Amino acid sequence: MLISYSWLKNYVDTDMSPEALSQLLTDSGLEVESLEQYESVKGGLQGVVTGKVVTCEPHPNADKLSLTTVDVGGDRELPIVCGAPNVAAGQKVVVALPGSTLYTAQGAFPIKKAKIRGEVSEGMICAEDELGLGDSHEGIMVLPKGTPVGMPAAEFFQVTSDWVYEIGLTPNRIDGASHIGAARDVAAVLSHQNQQKHSVLWPDVSGFKADNDDLLIPVTIEDPKACLRYSSLTLSGVTVRESPQWLKDKLMAVGQKPINNVVDITNFVLQEMGQPLHAFDVDAITGNKVVVRKSPAGTVFETLDAEKLELTGDDLMICNVEDPMCMAGIYGGIGSGVAEKTTRVFLESACFDPVTIRKSSKHHGLKTEASFRFERGADPEITIYALKRAAMLIKEVAGGEITSDVQDVYPEGILPVEIDLNQDRVCALIGKDIPASAIKHILESLDFRIVHEAGQEMRVAVPTYRVDVTREADVVEELLRIYGYNNVDVPGKMATSLVASPSPDKEAWQNIIADMLSARGFHEIMNNSLTKGAYYESFGFEPARSVPIVNPLSQDLNVMRQSLVFGALEVIAYNKNRKVQHMRLYEFGKIYGKDPVPPGGKAHDAYQERLALGLFLTGNRQEESWYEEEQPVGFFDLKNAVVAVFRRFGLKEADLQLKEIGDQPRFAYGIDIYHGKLYLGRMGLLTREMAKAFELEDDVFYGVIEWDVLVTQQGVSEVTYEEVPRFPAMRRDFALLLDKEVPFAELQRLAFAAEKNILQEVSLFDVFEDPKKLGEDKKSYAVRFIFQHPDRTLKDKEVDKVMEKLARTYEKQLGAAIR
Numbered sequence: 001m002l003i004s005y006s007w008l009k010n011y012v013d014t015d016m017s018p019e020a021l022s023q024l025l026t027d028s029g030l031e032v033e034s035l036e037q038y039e040s041v042k043g044g045l046q047g048v049v050t051g052k053v054v055t056c057e058p059h060p061n062a063d064k065l066s067l068t069t070v071d072v073g074g075d076r077e078l079p080i081v082c083g084a085p086n087v088a089a090g091q092k093v094v095v096a097l098p099g100s101t102l103y104t105a106q107g108a109f110p111i112k113k114a115k116i117r118g119e120v121s122e123g124m125i126c127a128e129d130e131l132g133l134g135d136s137h138e139g140i141m142v143l144p145k146g147t148p149v150g151m152p153a154a155e156f157f158q159v160t161s162d163w164v165y166e167i168g169l170t171p172n173r174i175d176g177a178s179h180i181g182a183a184r185d186v187a188a189v190l191s192h193q194n195q196q197k198h199s200v201l202w203p204d205v206s207g208f209k210a211d212n213d214d215l216l217i218p219v220t221i222e223d224p225k226a227c228l229r230y231s232s233l234t235l236s237g238v239t240v241r242e243s244p245q246w247l248k249d250k251l252m253a254v255g256q257k258p259i260n261n262v263v264d265i266t267n268f269v270l271q272e273m274g275q276p277l278h279a280f281d282v283d284a285i286t287g288n289k290v291v292v293r294k295s296p297a298g299t300v301f302e303t304l305d306a307e308k309l310e311l312t313g314d315d316l317m318i319c320n321v322e323d324p325m326c327m328a329g330i331y332g333g334i335g336s337g338v339a340e341k342t343t344r345v346f347l348e349s350a351c352f353d354p355v356t357i358r359k360s361s362k363h364h365g366l367k368t369e370a371s372f373r374f375e376r377g378a379d380p381e382i383t384i385y386a387l388k389r390a391a392m393l394i395k396e397v398a399g400g401e402i403t404s405d406v407q408d409v410y411p412e413g414i415l416p417v418e419i420d421l422n423q424d425r426v427c428a429l430i431g432k433d434i435p436a437s438a439i440k441h442i443l444e445s446l447d448f449r450i451v452h453e454a455g456q457e458m459r460v461a462v463p464t465y466r467v468d469v470t471r472e473a474d475v476v477e478e479l480l481r482i483y484g485y486n487n488v489d490v491p492g493k494m495a496t497s498l499v500a501s502p503s504p505d506k507e508a509w510q511n512i513i514a515d516m517l518s519a520r521g522f523h524e525i526m527n528n529s530l531t532k533g534a535y536y537e538s539f540g541f542e543p544a545r546s547v548p549i550v551n552p553l554s555q556d557l558n559v560m561r562q563s564l565v566f567g568a569l570e571v572i573a574y575n576k577n578r579k580v581q582h583m584r585l586y587e588f589g590k591i592y593g594k595d596p597v598p599p600g601g602k603a604h605d606a607y608q609e610r611l612a613l614g615l616f617l618t619g620n621r622q623e624e625s626w627y628e629e630e631q632p633v634g635f636f637d638l639k640n641a642v643v644a645v646f647r648r649f650g651l652k653e654a655d656l657q658l659k660e661i662g663d664q665p666r667f668a669y670g671i672d673i674y675h676g677k678l679y680l681g682r683m684g685l686l687t688r689e690m691a692k693a694f695e696l697e698d699d700v701f702y703g704v705i706e707w708d709v710l711v712t713q714q715g716v717s718e719v720t721y722e723e724v725p726r727f728p729a730m731r732r733d734f735a736l737l738l739d740k741e742v743p744f745a746e747l748q749r750l751a752f753a754a755e756k757n758i759l760q761e762v763s764l765f766d767v768f769e770d771p772k773k774l775g776e777d778k779k780s781y782a783v784r785f786i787f788q789h790p791d792r793t794l795k796d797k798e799v800d801k802v803m804e805k806l807a808r809t810y811e812k813q814l815g816a817a818i819r
Helices: 018-027 179-194 245-253 261-273 354-364 369-374 380-398 423-430 436-445 472-483 506-519 533-537 565-576 635-648 688-692 707-712 744-754 796-814
Strands: 002-004 032-039 048-058 066-071 078-082 092-096 101-104 107-110 114-116 119-121 161-167 219-221 227-236 277-281 290-294 300-302 308-310 316-319 324-327 344-352 407-409 418-422 449-454 457-461 583-594 607-618 657-660 667-675 678-686 700-706 730-739 759-768 778-787
Touching (some): 179 436, 277 324, 277 380, 354 369, 418 423, 506 635, 565 583, 565 607, 607 707, 635 667, 635 678, 700 707, 730 796, 744 759, 744 778
Antiparallel strands (some): 032 161, 066 078, 101 107, 114 119, 227 407, 449 457, 759 778
16 A cells, blocks of 8 residues: 655644654554655656757758757757757757656666767757657657746656655554555654644535535435445536646555546545545436345446456445446446546445455455455445545536535444453553553544543443454554554563473474475475365365365365365476476375264364375486486385385384275375374375376376374384494395285285294395286296394304295295295
8 A cells, every 4th residue: 555745744744754754654553665756757857957949950961850959048059969850940848958867668768968960969859758748759849938948847847756655554454544544643653752632634524515406316225234334425517537737646646547537536535534435427327316235146247347247146236226337345337437428426435344345356356446445344434524525626626516415324323342441451461551641642542432431441432443443452452553562661581481392293293304305306385275176076086075165265266175186286287387397296284174063063073174295206207317217207206205204203114004095086006004003194196087187298196194193103113223233144035926916015024924033124126927927817026035133143054944934934825936
């Protein structure tokens, strides 16, 4: 939000510099993010003066150029080469002197003394667009004959200069979204600091009076909960034209584009006091009546910029007796706005329900200055004042007469909120004893009215424009920001208490695993927990388990995610489209679900929220290189990363139970991971259908770990130190012919069950399948066994004895044959 320094000073009496006022605003809760100088013409026309063309002759070396001498009020006439076709002797013109800089649509243009086709040129005779005063470039700007020579152009064109604050307005401070709103805070702070009353200088509307009642347009509110108050009046005989310069300068200083004098006045009052207004062409009000209602769902409404919207049935509309003319508090409709032909105006000043406006604004994607204010809460008590102010200004700049008195429809009066305040509690919350007189003085300067006072207790009525103040703590915050945060002393002694950290510490472990994965070449991603509900209508998800958003920003963000997979696939597709082909990604994120309410349970018992870790691999193991062949990532690359996570928690691979999953819409093949009876996660290859849904050609491997469950297993398996073995290990290999269904994990389990003392490691180093040589349902495993004793060197006989035992075990329990 932008606030003009000179405009702000119209409403509060202060001689503070722009910088000092910036600090005051920030300290009072309206944080100034930037302070910049504004000029109605960029550059302020510095170094540009009026002049008179004394002579004008054709250029000897160019057909389209002229040699001129120009009197600019100096001690000599300046030679200037000019290319404009309309330049002539005797003209009064605008001259940019050497050293000045002009700002055009193409950028900054410094003026220098130069030679043009062999002739000296000491300046430039300017066109309208070169000065930033318009768009015309048909020729130089010719000034009236009586224009003095040598007059600064900034003075001639009345260039204004100002300072503009950019305020980082917090959502609760909509009362500060205007110049008078900011002036209220400045006046309150100055009153407290100077111990004398500083009042806001409101514009005078006491002279408001209707000229007649020739054009009364009745208003009916059909939904008083959505439209809290509606005030209006009419004007006739107005002339719609370009706004006067003072009005255009005010609006442009705060970033608003002038449109016409009537519309500009409504925007001026909006920026002045924060009350949105809307002006209708009376000729568009069919039936000479205004109805505030919610139009039926499916009704088509065409906006000012010719966009057609289908109404939802919950959109509040300003209608004539037949059609909607305006989306209340948001956007005007085509054909009902004020245009050059308009002579009669219906002026609206209303207060709408914030929730109703916010829902319509979000649903239709319409953001305006009016919706910004209404959806945060407008002041119902300012509608008439703003209406009178606008009517008087329109009459001033557009002529005409006020042809109706104020029509005010206020179904249910809104009373100020009353809050009980305890002075001792106020001081305790602030951390400093503040005199009761100071508390009352600050409250009164902020328009809080003291309704009742007894000892330490008081009851205050909150002004209706402070929709965010609803409890005692809010009032304390108001007191503190005016009293000054910097005036609260920091005690020399700080008391604290020890807080026991949870064990295990989930965040600490999350950082440990994140560091480990990053060191292994993974990149962390972070996706929005809100996602597209359509994702969960396929691939085996249950749409009913999605947690819906009541008022979604869009259909792409209408549910809470059930899985991390879709966000990651979006990231992979985004990067693939930008030539990033090989990715290892991980994400810590919460996933959500909803089940029926259990018997005897409460509504919130149906919802689940848990933290998960997702790992994603696609593309090649490494970037393209001259010394190494390209190898695509595979399942075991993913498995190694997943097992490394478990190992970091002290879970050995031998302690994990891996179970192949059957037909699954998301995985072409995959494995569920258990530790005892605890389900820890799943890993595998995503189906081609799922990858193609995101236009991905490469395989995508996905693993998900139930983080909340895994963290509980930290410390279950004790990690101990053993000295480096002093005695050599012995290796033996088996080539086993097995049924295809037998997993390697079963070989490991049987081996360690048969020999617990000297067997240290069982690993698989080759797999061979050939239906012709081995049979359709057979495979061959080459398995490595490592033996070692901590206290002595093993003998061949005892190792051979164990190998014979293992052979018998495999033959008996698995039907294996030693090849």
